[in-house]
Amino acid sequence: MMEPYQILASAVIIQAVKDYRKALRFVKHHPPDLDIDLQQHAPQQHARRDQVIKNENERDAIEHFFRSGWFAMLSNLDGELLLKKVCEMEEG
Incomplete structure (x- = not known):
């Protein structure tokens, strides 16, 4: 039987994988449009760009987490390999 801290650690990692995916x-599905002139476009394009930036930041933060010492403390998994497998799942 898993200890409560192990259950919590597993839940943190599972949620990180879900958020990463x-x-x-x-x-x-929403690649950044770096050429967009936000001064001349509709508010929905501003909102879309904000969402792209938010998701890119989320992706980057989770990648950092999987490569961190904190992740290593929570799990004996290889964070780099986990990232690779999740990316492969999303490409397939």
Whole structure:
């Protein structure tokens, strides 16, 4: 039987994977339009750009987490390998 701290650690990692997949999907389907002139476009384009930036930041933060010492304390998994596997799942 798992200890309560192990259950919590697993839940943190599972949620991070879910959030990472969600961010990857969003960025894949909404690539950033770096040429957009926000001064001349509708508010919905501003909102879309904000969402792209939010999801890119989320993706980057979760990648940092999986490569961190904190992740290593929570799990004996290889964070880099986990990132690779999740990316492969989203590409397939």
